[in-house]
Amino acid sequence: xxxxxxxxxxxxxxxxxxxxxxxxxxxxxxxxxxxxxxxxxxxxxxxxxxxxxxxxxxxxxxxxxxxxxxxxxxxxxxxxxxxxxxxxxxxxxxxxxxxxxxxxxxxxxxxxxxxxxxxxxxxxxxxxxxxxxxxxxxxxxxxxxxxxxxxxxxxxxxxxxxxxxxxxxxxxxxxxxxxxxxxxxxxxxxxxxxxxxxxxxxxxxxxxxxxxxxxxxxxxxxxxxxxxxxxxxxxxxxxxxxxxxxxxxxxxxxxxxxxxxxxxxxxxxxxxxxxxxxxxxxxxxxxxxxxxxxxxxxxxxxxxxxxxxxxxxxxxxxxxxxxxxxxxxxxxxxxxxxxxxxxxxxxxxxxxxxxxxxxxxxxxxxxxxxxxxxxxxxxxxxxxxxxxxxxxxxxxxxxxxxxxxxxxxxxxxxxxxxxxxxxxxxxxxxxxxxxxxxxxxxxxx
Numbered sequence: 001x002x003x004x005x006x007x008x009x010x011x012x013x014x015x016x017x018x019x020x021x022x023x024x025x026x027x028x029x030x031x032x033x034x035x036x037x038x039x040x041x042x043x044x045x046x047x048x049x050x051x052x053x054x055x056x057x058x059x060x061x062x063x064x065x066x067x068x069x070x071x072x073x074x075x076x077x078x079x080x081x082x083x084x085x086x087x088x089x090x091x092x093x094x095x096x097x098x099x100x101x102x103x104x105x106x107x108x109x110x111x112x113x114x115x116x117x118x119x120x121x122x123x124x125x126x127x128x129x130x131x132x133x134x135x136x137x138x139x140x141x142x143x144x145x146x147x148x149x150x151x152x153x154x155x156x157x158x159x160x161x162x163x164x165x166x167x168x169x170x171x172x173x174x175x176x177x178x179x180x181x182x183x184x185x186x187x188x189x190x191x192x193x194x195x196x197x198x199x200x201x202x203x204x205x206x207x208x209x210x211x212x213x214x215x216x217x218x219x220x221x222x223x224x225x226x227x228x229x230x231x232x233x234x235x236x237x238x239x240x241x242x243x244x245x246x247x248x249x250x251x252x253x254x255x256x257x258x259x260x261x262x263x264x265x266x267x268x269x270x271x272x273x274x275x276x277x278x279x280x281x282x283x284x285x286x287x288x289x290x291x292x293x294x295x296x297x298x299x300x301x302x303x304x305x306x307x308x309x310x311x312x313x314x315x316x317x318x319x320x321x322x323x324x325x326x327x328x329x330x331x332x333x334x335x336x337x338x339x340x341x342x343x344x345x346x347x348x349x350x351x352x353x354x355x356x357x358x359x360x361x362x363x364x365x366x367x368x369x370x371x372x373x374x375x376x377x378x379x380x381x382x383x384x385x386x387x388x389x390x391x392x393x394x395x396x397x398x399x400x401x402x403x404x405x406x407x408x409x410x411x412x413x414x415x416x417x418x419x420x421x422x423x424x425x426x427x428x429x430x431x432x433x434x435x436x437x438x439x440x441x442x443x444x445x
Contacts, residue, residue: 003032065102065103069104073114107159111123121138125156125164129154145172151172155186168186296330296331302337303323322362326363330371330440347409352378361377379434382426
């Protein structure tokens with residue numbers, strides 16, 4: 001196939017009349033081939049240009065909508081050598097700002113901050129979080145940049161509203177052809193730093209609480225060891241005092257004066273009180289030493305046993321015990337759970353105004369992971385000031401003569417409930433009775 005260019009020209013006579021035609025044919029096949037090549041190349045160039053335009057559009061979108069601030073600089077020749085010598089010359093470069101994205105403008109304003117350290121210093125507090133002066137800190141980072149070609153650091157500055165911000169800065173140097181460029185990236189990490197500070201404070205606070213807890217545990221273990229040892233060591237001499245007092249009382253029967261009889265009665269009462277206190281202390285100390293045995297416990301049967309054991313007291317006080325919504329079976333240490341109910345019911349009967357019929361209501365509420373028990377009475381009540389303290393050892397709120405007791409019962413209840421992974425507390429008003437509540441975890445094994 002050949003390409004021919006044909007030209008027709010009219011031939012005229014002297015009067016201008018067309019008398020014929022001249023036809024010239026020229027073979028342009030080689031030129032046509034070159035033209036086709038040029039057309040193909042032009043098409044390729046248009047396609048490439050369109051692709052570059054599309055990529056440039058994508059790049060602009062990414063650049064301007066990036067999460068952090070991006071700044072591009074051209075690195076020019078070094079200025080005069082720094083006073084510190086060659087090392088100074090290595091970082092004393094001249095930068096010309098080329099482009100900055102929207103986020104960089106939003107973060108730093110119109111200033112090209114990397115171009116002028118003094119401007120960065122002016123925007124900053126006097127010192128940085130590490131305690132270093134800002135000017136020295138920024139100069140040090142610039143030295144690292146020109147020495148290693150890249151640097152990562154954190155910078156605190158005051159924005160246009162005077163709010164202290166923390167920026168994570170990254171900068172690196174690269175070459176494109178014969179030109180050297182510097183790209184600086186900045187991300188606002190103010191919220192993250194505040195969260196980190198909060199976490200550090202919480203960890204510090206937690207550490208202090210752990211230290212306090214360990215001290216409490218150590219002191220509590222010492223107390224339990226002391227209670228166990230002391231109660232054992234005191235039992236024997238106390239029994240001896242009681243025995244000899246009784247023998248002395250019998251041998252001197254009818255020979256003592258009224259005053260001496262009062263002294264003797266005081267000794268006997270004091271020794272019996274001491275014996276009860278030691279036995280209660282020993283029982284308290286044993287709570288942790290006796291292994292917890294979780295079994296299926298019938299709560300109605302357990303409370304029925306307690307009512308039988310307290311039958312004489314209930315009859316004497318004409319007391320009423322109501323039980324409602326109790327679970328039939330729960331998992332618990334039966335002996336220890338019995339101690340909790342027995343202590344709470346006994347206290348309800350004990351701390352009553354004179355002439356008032358004791359009424360005790362025992363109820364339970366089932367929730368997802370716990371059984372919640374309430375033991376409500378119509379007794380003398382407890383002032384809000386003392387409602388947390390009553391669960392500590394030996395914290396008696398009432399006169400011993402008016403209300404007998406060792407001050408250990410509620411501390412024992414607290415320890416047992418905690419062994420069942422629950423909590424215990426009280427709601428009360430003076431003169432309006434009290435409601436003791438405690439929880440027992442459901443899936444104990």
